[in-house]
Amino acid sequence: MPEKFTLTPQTESQISALGSVELAVGVTAPDRLDDTRAVIETARAGLRQRFPGARAVVLHAHAGGGPVEAPAAEADIPVLELAYRTPGPGGEPWSRSAALRLVFEASHRLQARGCALLGVEVASLTPEWIGWLLAPVTERDQDLVAPYYLRHPYNGAVTSGILYPLLRALYGPRLRYPLGAELACSSRLVERQLLREPGREAGGSRAGAQAFELRLLTDAVAGGLRICQAVLGPRTVAAGDTGTGLSTILTEVLSLVFGEMERSTALWQKIRGSAPVELVGTSDTSGIEPVPVDGKRLLNAFRLGQQNLQEVWGLVLPPSSLVELKRLARLPDAEFRLPDRLWAHLVFDFSLAYHTRVMSRDHLMGALAPLYLGWFGSFHAEMGDADPVRLEDRLEQLCLQFEAEKPYLISRWRWPDRFNP
């Protein structure tokens, strides 16, 4: 681990004083003290409620600002402050990926059997979530507990339409929310992660944390570790965390997914098909609120892209895909259907273009945005106000198509220069 992200001597001495614990909950936040205080209190309440009597600790990684509260060794669940060691003038910039590594480092030193990670931007966090996340580790010997939120599939359409089918086709486990911020890991996975080279994601955005979460997934798959999903209920984000533009989201999230594809080529090229992942808890979709979607606006955005970005798409996509997109753009809204096979090819072709550096990666992700809106518009035009169960069934078909088209990706990845009509 690089020097700059190691624990401070003060933290080391606190860890020595604590000795060992059974459970740890990590919270990472650079400067949102009010939100962080609430999350830490929820974590402590959750630990008391679900694991009474267990030795537990809350690990708060921050950028070195004022602590949320003084570490109290005598408290039933102490809060351990993990501040960056900041060499040089100005110190190291805040990085959530590095902060999560700090949490893992402390959890490993404390010999915690399970470590849960919480995102501070979640408004719907309840004490029960801590139990739901950590219980599969302690009671069912699971190594990675991914979140399963009760969300409408139209909410988080990048996850529904790209991340879920793509990561499932690549790595195998059918994780509905593969980059969820709330998760739990066993000591085995924590140890494996600490042996890995740290990522280089800087900045305090969610992307740094998502990079970390993606590495957890690939590590768990590569190590043949046990993965499950815990039903957490609805996930709502605090006000002020929803305003990121689509291009930025695609650039941040897909850059790290495509980047991980480059790093784990040998792993995903060997995997065929997918495997169901155990769902712990009850998935009751009856309370999910419908989400309004302006389908016309989505399709118009696609058509505008089709009119103007032909030249850019031509550098990424084969001629047959371009012809199909042209034909699609002429269809009326009600008949607009982007075939699953074409959508899978589009996503695969963009991942390949990222790999072969056809153009600036920011431009590449910007060029994908109208296509994604086209897919979302098509999905909405086809499914309309269908209930979440039917929408999930339709997403299952999409995922199977991604898996069926994986040989296309492998072939193009291996021989990118081969003629592709």
Place this chain on the structure above:
Amino acid sequence: MWSQINDALRESLSRVLTSLASLVPGLVALLLSVILAVLLGVLARWVTVRILRAFGFDQRLERWGASALADWSPGHSPTLLVGRLVHWMLVLLGAMVGLVALDATLMTTMLDRLGSYLPNVFVAVILLIVGTVLARFLSRGVLIGAVNLQLQSARLMSAGAKWLVLLLTVAMALDHLSIGGTILKLAFGILFGGIVLALALAVGLGSTEVVSRTWERQADRPEQPAEHL
């Protein structure tokens, strides 16, 4: 008197014929040198193109991000461009050898002038290459950004950004070559100012769409907007 005129004419004719006769070997050498250079150039071009094609030069350049070069190449192939460069360099070399055979002092003078001018040409070429790549990068960025902002005038804005950078580059290159002088600067100032004004109008008019849409969105914002992630 007639005999004196006759003598003068004979002498001048003899001088002209003598100087012409002294030029003939040089001219023949120049002609032979150019023909030989052309033939060698054709051969060298053929060999170069074959080697570069075997190496997959065009595809590699595209992968390395130098696809802008293809637009300036004959048949959109940088391989052909390099082949032609090799060909014309050999023809130029042949012509220089021929010129030295014709008149050694002429060549020295030309080379002196060329030598002092070459750094300017080099800088101008570098400027043109950098400007072209930058113009393409910016125009693509503006196009994609404008499409994602759903501006109908995306293409116009992209073309404006591209030509602005290209014009600036050409003006800088010509300035380095000392071509045009003040007329060029004046013309460029007028043209550049005109384009900036036109762009300001275009962006201003285009932005009304953005502003009005933003206000509309604020007014009609649903209680639970769909999140993308």
